[in-house]
Amino acid sequence: MTYREDFIKNGYVTIKSAFSKSEYQHLRKTILSYDKGKRIIQPNNVISDQHLNKVLNNKQIKDALINIFQEEVLYYPNIHIQMNSFTQSAHHSMSGLHIDASSELTSRRCALTDTLPRWVNIGVYLQDWNNGGYGGGIMILPQTHKLIRFLCRWEWGAKLSNFIVRLLRRAPDFCGKTIPSNSGDVIIFDNRLMHASLLGKKAKAMLLPSHEPHQNKIDAIPEHYRKYAFYWFAGPQRWWEEVIEFNFYARVLSDDQVFSEDAFNYQTFKQAQHTQDWQQQIAKNASSERHD
Numbered sequence: 001m002t003y004r005e006d007f008i009k010n011g012y013v014t015i016k017s018a019f020s021k022s023e024y025q026h027l028r029k030t031i032l033s034y035d036k037g038k039r040i041i042q043p044n045n046v047i048s049d050q051h052l053n054k055v056l057n058n059k060q061i062k063d064a065l066i067n068i069f070q071e072e073v074l075y076y077p078n079i080h081i082q083m084n085s086f087t088q089s090a091h092h093s094m095s096g097l098h099i100d101a102s103s104e105l106t107s108r109r110c111a112l113t114d115t116l117p118r119w120v121n122i123g124v125y126l127q128d129w130n131n132g133g134y135g136g137g138i139m140i141l142p143q144t145h146k147l148i149r150f151l152c153r154w155e156w157g158a159k160l161s162n163f164i165v166r167l168l169r170r171a172p173d174f175c176g177k178t179i180p181s182n183s184g185d186v187i188i189f190d191n192r193l194m195h196a197s198l199l200g201k202k203a204k205a206m207l208l209p210s211h212e213p214h215q216n217k218i219d220a221i222p223e224h225y226r227k228y229a230f231y232w233f234a235g236p237q238r239w240w241e242e243v244i245e246f247n248f249y250a251r252v253l254s255d256d257q258v259f260s261e262d263a264f265n266y267q268t269f270k271q272a273q274h275t276q277d278w279q280q281q282i283a284k285n286a287s288s289e290r291h292d
């Protein structure tokens, strides 16, 4: 089966060993120097770090995306690193299941009924899915990309989908299906697929309500089991303007995206990145790598 067929059928594909052991170990070491207990390394830091931004030049990811979309793709400037993200669902006592196209669902601006989404999320995992019982990857609710695609054919479908998504966010985490990713693997997933951070037994036991401050619990996660994952969006060039204009920046403006150091901050690249600068930066990194 090709990536495209697999992606349409399951709503995600895994690229095994897209990064070698020395590559992911080096990335882990670099990230460790940023990991002071915060949840996110923001895009401006990832882009300006020559060790971290190399992730964007991975050829297997580019090829898989071209295979899925059958055309050239652009990377959105939201590349960031999530650190120990499993702590979020435990902290809020929810499974954390969600879709990434939530603002598309609210605005109904984006074609949610098409076979392929306008853009996908890309996750690069620097530890195995189990990660010593802490959880290192993601789980999904299988076929939810098709459910949303189907429901959104009707006027009321987006509202109903929104309701279902909110309801399932409260579903216990054992409802999800684990994607067995390993260190150096990449998962590309449909923005309509429900997914969440994998929450291992050890993390759950350690994190579930106690009076100890949340920050102390995060600090207690051993170095070897700290979860690191890169995330960014990508989609066909021809949809870029539409997504940026109507969907992407809707997130900047929406009330629930109020800046917090713990959340992905869309403002950082709204201020700093003009889309072309961002694409040029990636091209520059790629060419300097070729000359090294």
Ligand SMILES: O=C(O)CCC(=O)C(=O)O
Residues within 6 Å of the ligand: 082, 085, 086, 100, 121, 137, 138, 195, 196, 197, 198, 229, 231
């Ligand atoms: O790796 C994780 O914790 C999941 C992140 C996630 O769900 C997302 O970025 O949409």
